[in-house]
Amino acid sequence: MSYNAFMDSTRCNAVRHLHETEMLMHITHDYRERARRYQRGYDEAQARYLAAEARYQASEAERQVLQEKVGASEERVRALTAELDEEKGAHTLARSELRAAEARLAAAELALASREQEVENARLRHLELERGLNNLERKAAYHEARELEAREQAQNAVRLFRESEEFHDLLAEEGVNGLIQGFRDFRNQLRRLLPDFDVNLLQPGAGVERGDAAEAIPEVTEVASEVAPAAAEAAEEAPIGEPATPGAAGAEVVELET
16 A cells, blocks of 8 residues: 555545534534523423412412302302292292182183184185085086087087088998998808809999999989988987098908908
C-alpha cells in the first residue's frame, strides 16, 4: 500500500468521522429542543392542574354552602307541605261533592247527546231512503223509456226490412236455392238407392219446355210470397242482436255436396 493511498484513506475516514460528529451534534441539539418544549408543556400542564385544583376546592366550598341552603329549603318545603296537606283535607269534601255533581251533569249531557244522535241518524236514514226511492223511480222511468224506444226501433226496422226490395229478393233467392237444394238432395238419395244409375243424366230443367219453365217461375214467386209472412214473423220473434244470415242455406248446400 503506497503512501498516497494511505493518506487518501485517512483523509476519507477523517471526513466521514467529521460528518458523523456533525450529525450527532445536530441530533443532540434537536433532542435538547424537544426536551425544552416538553418541559415547557409539562410546566403549563402543571400550572393548569394547580388552577383546576384551586377551582375544585372553591367549588367544593360552594357545594357545601349550597347543601346547607338546600337543607334549609327542604325544611321550609316540609313545613309548606304540611300546611298544604291540611288545606287539602279541608277541601276534599267540597271536591268530592263537586265531582259527584259533575258526574251527574256529564251523564245527563251524554244521554241528551245520544238522543240527539239517534234523531239525527233517523233523519239521515229517512233522507237516504227518499233519495234511493227517487233514484229507483228515475231509473225505472229511464229503463222503461229506453225499452219502449228500443221496441219501437225494432218494429220500425222489421217493418222497413219487410217493405224493402232486398227482403223480397232474399225470399225469392231462398226459394230458388230451396228448389235447387231439393234437386240435389233427390240426386243424392237416388245415388244411394241406385248406385248403378248415372245421376249426371238428371239436370235442372232437363225435359221441361220453355213454357213450363216460365210457368214454374210464378209458382216459385207465389211460394216465396207465402213464405214471406212466416219469415217476417220469425224475424220479429228472433232476438235483435242475432240477425239471420242469408248465406246459411248456401253453407248447408256446400256441406251436402262434400
